[in-house]
Amino acid sequence: MAHPTRARGRSLIPVRITAVLMGALAAPAGCSAEQRDDWSRLALPEPATEEAPLIGDLWVGAWIAALAVGVLVWGLIIWAVIAYRRRGDELPKQTRFNIPIEFLYTLAPLFVIVPLFWHTIDNQDKITDIRTEPDLTVDVVGYQWSWTFNYVDEDVHEIGTINDRPTLYLPVGQMVRFNLGSPDVIHSFWIPEFYMKQDVFPGQPNAYQVTPDREGTFEGRCAEFCGPFHQSMRFNVEVVPEQEFDAKMDALREAGQTGLVDPPIRGAYDDEPLDPDDPGGDR
Structure with a gap:
């Protein structure tokens, strides 16, 4: 027979987990509009260029994909722990060389990697495009x-x-x-x-x-x-x-700062001139 204190402690675990999850979900609701905007960018600063959303959307999308994969993996782990928990001294059935499962393990990551790769390359091409004449x-x-x-x-x-x-x-x-x-x-x-x-x-x-x-x-x-x-x-x-x-x-x-200049070969110091005979040396 289980000790009453331990049994009571175990019964409180689901309640505590539920309270933590509800608190995490309710926290953004109590934030200001500015704080919710920060949450929507997932730690990125407020953008200051027209091109920034290309990178910001990719960043947020990658986090959403990672969270979806995490939820799926955590769910499968919890399901396996509950469904196949030990129920006696008998060794559970061992599965080896399961072709369908191994095929699933190979195929499933492609549904995550291929879309992320495609969006990354597409946005990268747009971001690094310098064919437009600048102002x-x-x-x-x-x-x-x-x-x-x-x-x-x-x-x-x-x-x-x-x-x-x-x-x-x-x-x-x-x-x-x-x-x-x-x-x-x-x-x-x-x-x-x-x-x-x-x-x-x-x-x-x-x-x-x-x-x-x-x-x-x-x-x-x-x-x-x-x-x-x-x-x-x-x-x-x-x-x-x-x-x-x-x-x-x-x-x-x-101020006389006209013309285009090249910087010193090594460093720029206020208090000590560079040695022109040793341009690649270390200080």
């Missing part, structure tokens, strides 16, 4: 350890240093092409609210285009560990009206 071209150069922004159409530039973050100005509502390059190691150009991230390879230029559709101040960063001062490779992004963007370009001209 603005920015040559982005990542180096140890900061960024240079060359505004090609305006013939001005801004250089960042390890101590001073550069600011990238973009006009709202205009398509921008980022031409990415590096003179030293692999970096990764990432503005989280743009959802798009692309590696910056030495000797192998990359490019992508986005159309900022929301004014605001954002933070960009390098998403590839590139050296001991990787954490310094942050930059500010200002998406502003066209008039303010033009004013900023004029300010760069007045």
Whole structure:
């Protein structure tokens, strides 16, 4: 005979599980509209470009597919535990070389992998399509350890240093092409609210285009560990009206930051000049 305390404890387990599940389902109902919007993006920040939904929808869709597979697997596990639980000392029937089940194990994952693969390739082709002529071209150069922004159409530039973050100005509502390059190691150009991230390879230029559709101040960063001062490779992004963007370009001209420049071969320091005889050395 089971101990009464243990029996009572076991009887409370389903009640506790039900309470936890009901609490988890009821939690979003008590959130504000902004919080529910955050939940709908599944941890992604609020998008700031016209192209961001292509990535956001793929992200949410992948989570929905993963949850569906998880629910199915958890359900089968629970069903097997209950239906085939031990009922005595007799060894249950062993199943080996079950062709239908093995066929199901092979076929079922394809119904998940093939749609995800197709949607990924389709969205990737749309996101990386740069055949449309942009309104603005920015040559982005990542180096140890900061960024240079060359505004090609305006013939001005801004250089960042390890101590001073550069600011990238973009006009709202205009398509921008980022031409990415590096003179030293692999970096990764990432503005989280743009959802798009692309590696910056030495000797192998990359490019992508986005159309900022929301004014605001954002933070960009390098998403590839590139050296001991990787954490310094942050930059500010200002998406502003066209008039303010033009004013900023004029300010760069007045400051003498005209022309398109190449960054130092290795690093950009405020407090110590680079050794021109040792461009590839380590600090």
